[in-house]
Amino acid sequence: MTTSPVTRKRIRGGIGESPLRPDGIPKVTGNFAYASDLHAEGMLWAATLRSPHPRARITKLDTAPALAVGGVVAVLTQDDVPGRPGFGMHVPDQPVFAAGECNYWGEPIAVVAASDLETAKLGVAAIVVEYEVLEPLTDMEEADAADSQTRRMKIRRGDRTVSGAVSVEGYYEVGQQDQAPLGNEAGLAIPDGDGGVDLYAVSQWVHSDHWQIYPCLNLEPEQIRCHPVGMGGAFGSREDVSMHIHLCMLALRTGRPVKMMFDRAESFVGHVHRHPARMWYRHEADADGKLVKVEARLILDGGAYESSSNAVIANAAYFAMGPYLCDNVFIDSVAVKTNNPPAGAMRGFGGVQTAFGHEAQMDRLADELSIDRLEFRRRNALGQGDPMNSSGQIIEGSLPTAELIDELASMPIVEPLASDDPRHLPGGTGLTTNPDHVKRGMGYGVTIKNLAFSEAFDDYSDVRISLSPIGVEVYTAAAEVGQGMVTIIQQLAREVLKIEQVAVVWSDTNVIGSAGSTSASRQTQMTGGATYQCAVELRQQILDEFGGDDLSSEGVWRDGDLLVTLAEVCGGGAKEHEIRYRHPETFATDENGQGDPHPAFAVAAHRAVVDVDPELGLVRVVQLDTVQDVGKVLNPVAALGQIEGGALQGVGMAVLEELVVDKGVIKNPNFTDYLLPTFLDAPHIEVRFVEEPERWGPLGAKGIGEPPTISAGPAVYAAIQDAIGRHLHRVPVLPQHIVGSS
Amino acid sequence: MEITRPTSLVEALEARAEDPGADLLAGGTDLMVEVNFGHSRPEHVIALRRIAELAQIDGNRIGAGVTWARLEKSDHRALAQLARTVGSPQIRAAGTIGGNIGTASPAGDGLPWLAAVEAEIEVTSKDRGVRRLPCSEFFTGVKRNALAPDEVITAAILPENVPTNQEFAKIGQRSAMVISTVSACVVRDDDGTVRVALGSVAPTPLRATRAEALIAENPDPSEAVLAEFVRTVSAEVSPITDHRSTESYRRHAAGVLARRLLERCLAR
């Protein structure tokens, strides 16, 4: 037993600090390996034949000419799928390849593996397909009328006969946003020589991929191993399977590693997008400015297959009216099925669309009542202990809506425009606008989002911690998409175990259980929570075993004396512990949408300041002042980065970004015409945190990824309308909308 | 694919004469987009960037190989203004004015200026020597021009005494790195003659000659004349609706933009 006068080293990089990312150096030097950088000896390249029609019957499909192309090794179609014919996040309704009918523009029909990418593309071009072109269903209201839908979701709460002193009605449309992560989809499948495959492909949730892949391949689960891999962003676009099954099939057929990499155009058709929406709202309030009743009808276009539409439409309905108290709520919502590009997960997940509607309604009501717009929101702010306006669920966790609004109101207002530098003016260096053409506007967005998975979903994250004298290893399958999960896991493990050396070991589906998706703002709480709890339990086990009262990198302590060294604790091996972490149970709601569907909520409040050139319809977003409900800040720099980045995606949605889909065909599947905000489009973003600990998760921290994307857009949308003094009913707000031309 | 990398114009013209179908490559910023997306598969490329004489600015002669990065510093005010809006800094470092002319996109940022200052496009071939065409003859349609298969665009030739009073502006939906939905250039001579040219509102760069005539009649325009000027420009353009903008917005914005530039010229 050791009793030397050893002192405990202070641990750097714990909670509340902003330690450097472990992947920072490889990323700035270009050495970080993304899926698109992977290489295997003797690998083939694959390319995909996609439908040129939104809807068509395949009358002939002849792959023989492709196989005749020198260098082509395999050509696969739906006939080659050995197992279940389809896949899907929730229901396997999407065929691995279109067979019989194509249901959207760009649907995969066949894949070709060849010695190199050029040859694979030649192979694709050589496939003979004949189509009978059919009339596509592309209008969401026509689809609704025809009852072509995947889920109808109703909220019936309170008394519909109640009415308020004032009433406002509005109709709103939201265009289709794309996640547009910088890294395109890529993957590499390597056959294991024993009938199985190791897959390294972009994914926000390798276990979900795994559960979808192996039935289609008719293999035992452990024969397919999905590995986490470096990714250039995700934002929802990597939640669904894209190339995964195709790659595995090709690897098994050819017996060789097969790589696939979408180019930008293919990426735009190869992943799901945000649902475009049409929304009708009627809000009523009493003369004191209390919301009395909200009625809404929501249509979201889910495109050709279900993907996660049914969860998205539920979110749209549950959060259709924002973080405001109201006892009488009536919502009819539907996710329709069309021949448009499939829609699914994107940051904000259903809450983004409705936020444009409910915030515009709140402004109109406030104006009608002659109450300050922020004050009106303050009067109706939903908080902890209140019933959720839609489901009636009592909000047990923290929900500091009123505090956020007060904090936002206290933030200084940005100075008036005082520059003729074109980079400060709408139109930028295009020199369209003089300072005297500019009208300034200000707008608010206060919004709410559920955190983690809802509606009785068995949501969990598995973590295994291994502690040895070399340091701590945390095994997880959680996807690091750039958000900084890796740093948060390290910080939490350090904080508990007081050991600075922590490595996160990204683990495949055979090594560890699911961590759930890197989505729904859930990983900090779920895998962070799992890491924290696993570390606490492991620490306690060790303390119990040795009768200590503290653990550090030196060993086990009691009463300030080192009892045993870490090497002695580990006895030449490692101490391991694994847990499955779950959040409080959630439940499916009844036929009126009533019940307890959500484990936690977060709010965000934004104030946007914009300068508008009304005559040309040009907008410059000057500043966003933001306050976010974060529970507890674990890493200030990472939290700031999530909020700034999330907010800019909301700004992009409000003024720039739209996938232009004409009769099912995407007209702008490229970065020339799908416009992402540039450095000169980005406003200054001022961020404040409100810390009211959540009832579960690590140290009260809440997920923070989605809320800023939800609230930024409505704030900008409102500010533009404020500047021009006119209602606009559609986002993105384009120059032609502002000038009022068609 | 074969590539020829001439270091002199004579060599380039030889190569072009020998293989009139060969693709000309300058900065690559247009051609390579076509190549990358499989829309173009060149068999023979004549790369022009090693030809020093094309990269020179000499008095009223701007060599076709001059990059936008250099033109950002041009003494011609509107040329410098427009150069700053071409693509991104990276595009401006590679892309050339000759490439812009050759591509002949309706949205080509350099074209309204060339039309407004009444530059001529100089094209050269081995067999027929030098031809100079006014913009109205060189630009023949959407991405079409009068360059013969054996010719190379060698320069933009400016007239003597290009007015120093010139203004350019470009509307794009984004603050940087954006294709124009409408662009315009207005130049004003010392004697008050005004020329107005617009981009992205017709298949080729468009001179608003009726609007120009209106200002010729009213060199010190009243508010009423300016309003008429806006209406005239809007009436003269023939834009289309596409995924970047609408016919109606472009028509409206063309008038507004032209007026703003005219007012800037009048104020100087």
Next chain:
Amino acid sequence: MIVSFNVNGEDRVANVAGSESLLQVLREELGLPGSKNACEQGECGSCSVELDGAIVTSCLVMAADCEGSAVTTIEGIGSDKELHAVQQALIDHGAVQCGFCTPGFVVTAAHLFEKNPHPETNEIKEALSGNICRCTGYGAILRSLEALAEEAR
């Protein structure tokens, strides 16, 4: 065809099949995957390299036209052991998230600071207006480069 050019100070020879881009050749032929392929239209800056002294998008450079040229890629700027000041600043200020745009930002910003060691805020923004970042909202990138410009004063 064989194309000889200098990459990061070394004479290299590439076997170029046709009209492929410099980006393709760097990534697939020369084992330099640090330059990223994200749009192939010169609309994102992820593949930025220095070519004969100018920053260009390597996706729009025809590799066959690089004979005799000098190219500096992200692999030629700093190393794990000795980071370039721009690289260090980006890490220190949390300007790296997914990192896919980062090599392009490093190459472009390093060139900016070489020409002008203390650029103003608007100069930084305009010089980097051809580099798209989808993760950060540009805030941390701006803070890191402003701090670097301040240090240089």
